[in-house]
Amino acid sequence: MIQAINSALDVMLGRDPMVVVMGEDVGYFGGVFRATQGLQAKHGRTRVFDTPINECGIVGVAVGMGAYGLRPVPEIQFADYIYPALDQIVSEAVRIRYRSAGEYWIPITIRSPLGGGIFGGQTHSQSPEGVFTHVTGLKTVIPSNPYDAKGLLIAAIEDNDPVLFFEPKRIYNGPFDGHYDRPVTPWSAHPAGEVPDDYYRIPLGKAAVAREGNAFTILAYGTMVHVAIAFCEENGVDAEVIDLRTLVPLDVDTITASVEKTGRCMIVHEATRTGGFGAELSATVQERCFYALEAPIERVTGWDTPYPHGLEWGYFPGPIRLREAAKRLMEA
Amino acid sequence: MTSQDGDARRNLPPLALHVPEPKFRPGDAVDFADFEMPVAGAVDRPPTDSASRDMAGHVYAMVRVLDDEGRAIGPWNPGLDPDRLRRMLREMLTVRAFDERLHRAQRQGKTSFYVSSTGEEATAIGAAHALDPDDMCFPSYRQQGLLIARGWPLADMMCQVFSNSGDRMKGRQMPVMYSARAASFFTISGNLATQYPQAVGWAMASAIRGDTRIAAAWCGEGSTAEGDFHSALIFASVYRVPVVLTITNNQWAISSFSGFAGGESTTFAARALGYGIAGLRVDGNDILAVYAATAWASERARAGHGPTLIEQFTYRAEGHSTSDDPSRYRPSEERNLWPLGDPIKRLAQHLTTLGEWDDERHAALEAEVVAEVREAAREAEAQGVLGDGFRHHPMETMFEDVFEEMPKHLQEQRDQMLAEYKASGL
Ligand SMILES: Cc1ncc(C[n+]2csc(CCOP(=O)(O)OP(=O)(O)O)c2C)c(N)n1
DSSP: OHHHHHHHHHHHHHHOTTEEEEETTOSSSOOTTSTTTTHHHHHOTTTEEEOOSOHHHHHHHHHHHHHHTOEEEEEOSSGGGOGGGHHIIIIIITTHHHHTTTSOOOOOEEEEEEOOSSSOGGGSOOOTHHHHHTSTTOEEEOOOSHHHHHHHHHHHHHOSSOEEEEEEGGGSSSOOOSOTTSOOOOGGGSGGGOOOSSOOOOOTTOOEEEEOOSSOEEEEOTHHHHHHHHHHHHHTOOOEEEEOSEEETTOHHHHHHHHHHHSOEEEEEEEESTTOHHHHHHHHHHHHHGGGOSSOOEEEEEOSSOOOSTTHHHHSOOHHHHHHHHHHHHHO | OOSTTOOOOOSSOOOOOOOOOOSOOTTSOOOOTTOOOOOTTOSOOOOTTOOGGGGGGGGTSOBOOBOTTSOBOSTTOOOOOHHHHHHHHHHHHHHHHHHHHHHHHHHTTSSSOOOOOTTOHHHHHHHHHHSOTTSEEEOOTTOHHHHHHTTOOHHHHHHHHHTOTTOTTTTOSOTTOOOBGGGTBOOOOSSTTTHHHHHHHHHHHHHHTTOOOOEEEEEETGGGGSHHHHHHHHHHHHTTOOEEEEEEEOSEETTEEGGGGTTTTSOSTTHHHHHTOEEEEEETTOHHHHHHHHHHHHHHHHTTOOOEEEEEEOOOOSOSSTTOOGGGTSOTTHHHHOTTOOHHHHHHHHHHHTTSOOHHHHHHHHHHHHHHHHHHHHHHHTTOOGGGOSOSSOGGGGGTTSSSSOOHHHHHHHHHHHHHHHHTTO
């Protein structure tokens, strides 16, 4: 997935002179996850560059560049470090179009790795998407595979509104089935690991049916898409897995079509539970599919604690938790 | 249209963006010939009640006590007795052996991550000796030397690194994110520079309560770019806070050289001037200079003359962490050619010059600390390593300490977790 993201940035730097890429360690070094490797050498030091360690500044100057007409793609090294930039995102970037009645707009795409499963402890594991989906004027994208990551990132960069592009770091190098004790399978063995070199887009706001089924619907995104699919395959569960891809704007039609078909719904995310994006999904399904539901909606999420280093695999909503939730869902 | 305001080109030369670039990249020959070596003993020692602007020169100069021959000279020479110097040497050697051991343990899969402080040992050990043992430390992740100088058990630190059953942090924190309240050592955060305003706040509290303890904080030069650094300085200045703020300028912030924190245009100590804070720039590989500057700052703080910002000029000899490969962005020989040398060698040379040390004793001391570290590692590893399972602490402990008292929704989640694990036969 790293190569796909690198390719999307490369394609866009080549196509559009207004695109600039910046962030901590993204220049010469190519990023701590190598997502920008080789881009500075190819596109030059004023198109791809390192920044001071100041997330507020990184986003703040990106807003200014966006106001000028560039399409900045700032990187926040870990989603856990996005909070110093909160004011520039929440009070500024997302409101400038509105407060200037369209005189100004901020076409920036903030990239940031999120999620756990790499023993990153409390400060390299969080999934803060729910903090941002609550903010209007901001689009939030979380890809689950290399093919989507490239197409969605290109669409995000071309979008004229601020986009937060969260990259689940646990699946940078291969899909993850939720079993921490098994070897990692590389993307090369996965159909969505095949990524065309050229430009293509995947529209924001469109979910994908990642696996078809009839028993119940699983709503997931990012890493959890793979955990959900593996759970179905391993247990012979005939569930339908919807990969949301974009959280805001949400593809409500794909969700409701699936839940109306299956009559049951499980929501899976790694982020903490209370006020998480799952709550929004649950409310949406309840509002739209109430008469089709045959059981209460199940939410499988990270616990409402910080991400513990040593107990990471007790925290992570893995196969055991999906199995128990599926039982409850089907027994009801 | 190329910008939101149109393409308003006038008959003026085009602007150009400056992007800093370090002197040497991999493949370049490293040559520090144009490094202007500050003269040891040359910088005056101002009275500790000096106004910031009256000692403005100190933010551009560099306090050095040890000269090339290992003699301690000039007004900053703290005149420490040989026993104290030998203790400092022993502690620096312990930090180095500790780092080597745990770096290796990470490579062996015994833990997930480790951060060494190799080459920077003097900045923590020297400071710890100059502060009182109950002065409150707000460190970054690279000041393990503070704990070691305060006599904290090595095995306890290692248990934290292994997230094992002996880990007082219950396996919750990433390796090296120690906490030791009994050593007046604050819990370390992974979020850079957050400890800076916290240290200022702690010291404000100490002043509000008429206490006698001061606070001290450390961060890297890269972290000085964060807003929290500047928030700390303005509060420290306004309330004349009894705090010692140290920047360990080890030249590199992961792959970014100090130029990306503003180091091309000025020194880090000079950040003090705009805030009216006393600033000192110090040879961080000269433990006597580190000690003397920190002692000056703590004397100033205790006497009510306010904060000091100290830049410790040093070099990060190893990678940023075990996740880093520095040969990708800087020449490997840079560390060997670093003009300010190695802090351990320099103190050993000084002791030798005094007639208080020799190679034989040095080798014996090295062997002694390596054995001590090995023994501590054995003790710690007997309590488990990260690699051999994730159940050193009962799973349900995860829910403790989120709040003082566990609210109902967390109790329910805990019970659900236990029931689900039980149902699946675990
Ligand atoms: C708020 C925040 N942003 C980014 C990071 C990622 N990060 C961890 S260490 C580091 C470099 C810090 O360099 P410096 O302050 O010079 O300290 P050093 O590691 O050299 O001691 C970065 C960018 C972080 N931990 N916290």
